[in-house]
Amino acid sequence: MGRRVKWLTRRVDLGEIDAEIDKCRARGDVRYLNKLTAIRMLALGYERKPVLDAVRISERTLLRWVEQWNLGGFKGLKPGKGAGRPPKLSEEELKELDEDLAKSPRESGYDYDLWATKLVLFHVEKKFSVSYHKNSLYKLLRTIDSQNLPFF
Template sequence: MSGKSNINVLKNVKKTALDEEIAKYVAYHRYYQRLIAIRIISEGHSIAEAARIIRKSYQTVHRWAKTCESEGLEGLKPSFGGGRPSKLTYDQLIELDKIIEKTPNISMKDVHILVNEKFNVNYSLKQIGKIMKKLGYNYSKAYPKSSKSPKDAEKQLKKT
């Protein structure tokens, strides 16, 4: 499975178009990953090398390359076979991502309120967590402090 492949990923795609698409794309991790794989292949690396770099199987990256060769960048976009459409549009997701990026230490509850007020869309906190994960953010679960713990608990537990 090593060696050069005969697949020409730049057959229907210009390198500049690929670079522009990578630069502007922030919302869907799967598509971005596919663009990166195609970019690696277009620079002369083998499919096996691209698969190793992005940590996907050879077969998966090979399928992406064949799709790109035949359909261009449009073929790389994930096509979901149904399900409920998102309440937030792609542009709203990008705008939300930029707001979150500019706001340090924003909590998931703050994002929930922001989405409700700014976009007039009501999601559950669980769904906000899924959206955050899709945008590439990771929030850990917050644990409340017990009212029974002493006020200087951190000081008492601190190693000296």
């Protein structure tokens, strides 16, 4: 039998970890659940290989998770805010745009009966001082689940 892994330098309270695992299952947060499961298995004395197989990760990922646990405990394991460019429009502005698109273009001061892609792009730039490419506009409207998509 291989050697026992003794990587965890931070104390692991199995009761706390089990409670956190239950919360993850209820939320459907698989990523955080896998991290907690790996830490729990290591705390119980499992070797690396069974842990890697159970949560289907690489050894490098396991090492990173252990380091995150040792440095920050539960907070260290929780996923942070994703990287990337911040959105051009705030949540309130997106809601406002969706409300605008629910009205006819005439109600917003345009001489058209239907929202066309170019008109929506113009409206967004005029009202919010932000420009989008037409492909990005559709992605944007899908993120807010808009039922008010332009017709062409």
